[in-house]
Amino acid sequence: MNIKQIWMITKKELYYEYKEKQNVMFILVFALLMITTYSFSFTITQDLLKQITPGFIWIVTIFTGVMCFERSISYELHNDCLTGLLVAPIEKSAIYIGKAIANFLILFCTNVIVIPLLFILFDFRYYQHLSLFFVVMVVGLFGFSIVGTFLACISNKVLFYILLLPMVSPLLIAGAQSTKILFLTENQIHDMFSWLKMMIAYDCIFFTVCYWLIDFVLGE
Amino acid sequence: MIVLHNVQKKLGMRPVLRHIHMEVKKGECLSIVGPNGAGKTTLLKVCACIHQIDAGSMYWNGQDVYKQLTEYKRNLGWISHHHFLYENFTPVENLRFYSELYGVKNCEETIKRWLKIVDLYVFKDIPVRTFSKGMKQRLSLARALLHEPSILLLDEPFTGLDQDGVQLLFHLLQQEKEKQTAIMMVTHDFSHIEKISNKVIFLHKGEIAAESVQTEEKHIKEMYKTLVDER
Known part of the structure; x- marks a missing residue:
């Protein structure tokens, strides 16, 4: 694993996103529209809100993630830039990991904006275990990014959509279970750790599998 | 020098390349011609190590390519009718990214020099999406050559170039030959072959059907017609 090569790809992805802007804007607007529509459609009590x-947080994450992963490869296919990367003296795994990290950062930044807005618009007051909630989101987004980016690298949209849901x-x-326990049953935090361990195990297993398989997926 | 020995490649279950034996010496330009689906681009992709070979071996400077893959790729330049450029980046940003990938020294100076060579220096800060196809192709030449490759793979490189662009490409290829760069070129335009090539191979259904050191357009056309009609 070459850190310098991974950083070059991540840097390029983030810079492209910065230049493009419209993708991040589209993701944000989409998430905000969903929140706004729901917040004005129902009269929700605090108890129901906690449930x-x-x-809702994970639904928004899924939709924004799908758009993000799909875009991260589709713009490489335009002008065949992916071939340009494959010809270059970098490892295929560096292309994959660089893109996965960039997608993770983009999703993370989107959630940093979207989740507080969701709390404000829903008038949802949650102050306990914010650090644990942060850990759950980071572990969840990382796993989602590594699997989503890997499937997007297959360059087959149908397969991407078919495989994404069962795999993630x-x-x-x-x-969702970890977040629910954090929001609903603050005194049963130890139950949340079982789910968190499962998420960490998922991340480790899928990162290893995707890392080994990416050489067969990219280019062939 | 690149040598391919009994190279075979399948895409899925379909054999695309069969028993390919060929060599390209330093300073030599080999043209590859053949009908659509003959395996020309796949052959270039095998040479660029985008596709792994299923059987056979590939050598560069006498050593197995796969044992020196990074160094081999660092010496590879690829020019295609696809230009591999990011539309929202400016020429400078595109070339800077590729310079980093190839570890080009004096990056900014090299970029400036190449932008002047391809006559795009005045457009250096304008996004590539606003460029014409010809301008993108010229920028693509700079992208492929800025790391001074010793092997050049060209996949229909003349597509989209205007007359000035074609002349520029011929000039650059001639310079590369003088610098002892090994060149492999896939093209459908036989008139370009005699100006630059030393050798031609005819690829048909994944096999080398014929090889010739005569590169005149008329000769190639006759051979091509005979081979396609025969098979």
Whole structure:
């Protein structure tokens, strides 16, 4: 694993995103529209809010993630830039990891904006275990990014959509469960750690598998 | 020098390259011609190590390519009818990215020099998406050559170039030959072959059907017609 090569790809991805702007804007607007629509559609009590917010956070994450992963490869296919990367003296795994890290950072930044807004618009007051909630989001987004980026690298949109949901389901279930426990049952935090461990195991397993398989996926 | 020995490649279950034996010496330009689907681009992709070979071996300077892959790729330049440029980046940003990938020394100076060579220096801060196809192709020449490769792979490089662009490409290729760069070129335009090539191979259904050191357009056309009609 070559850190310098990974950094070159991540830097390029983030710079492209900075130049493009419209993608991040589109993701943000989409997430905000969803939040706004829901917040004005229902009259929600604090108790009900605690039950639906974990699911809502992960739904927004899934939709923004899908757009983010799909875009990260589709612009490489335009003008065949992906071939340009494959011809260059860098490892295929560096291309994959660089893109996965960039996608993780983009999703993380989007969530940093979207989640506080969701709390404000829903008038949802949550102050306990914010650091644990942060850890759950980071672990969840990392796993989601490594699997989503890997599937996007297959360069087949149909396969991407078919495989994404079954592959990330365990992670999303664990993420939603952890968040629900944090929001609903503050005194049963130890239950949350079982789900968190499962998410960490998922991240480690899928990162290893995707890392080994990427040489067969890219280019062939 | 690149040597391919009994190279075979399948894409899925379909054999695309079969029993390929060929060599390209330093300072030599080899043209590859053949009908659509003959395996020309796949052959270039195999030479660029984008596709792994299924059987056979590939040598560069007498050593197995796969044992010196990074160094081999560092010496590789690829020019295609696709220009591999990021539309929202400016020429400078595109070339800077590729310079970093190839570890080019004196990056900014090299970029400036190449932008002047391809006559795009005045457009250096304008996004590539606003360029014409010809301008993108010229920038693509700079992208492929700025790291001074010793092997050049060209996949229909004349597509989209205007007359000035074609002349520029011929001039650059001639310079590369003088610098002892090994060149492999896939093209459908036989008139370009005699101006630059030393040798031609005819690829048909994944096999080398014929090889010739005569590169005159008329001769190539006749050979091509005979081979395609025969098979």
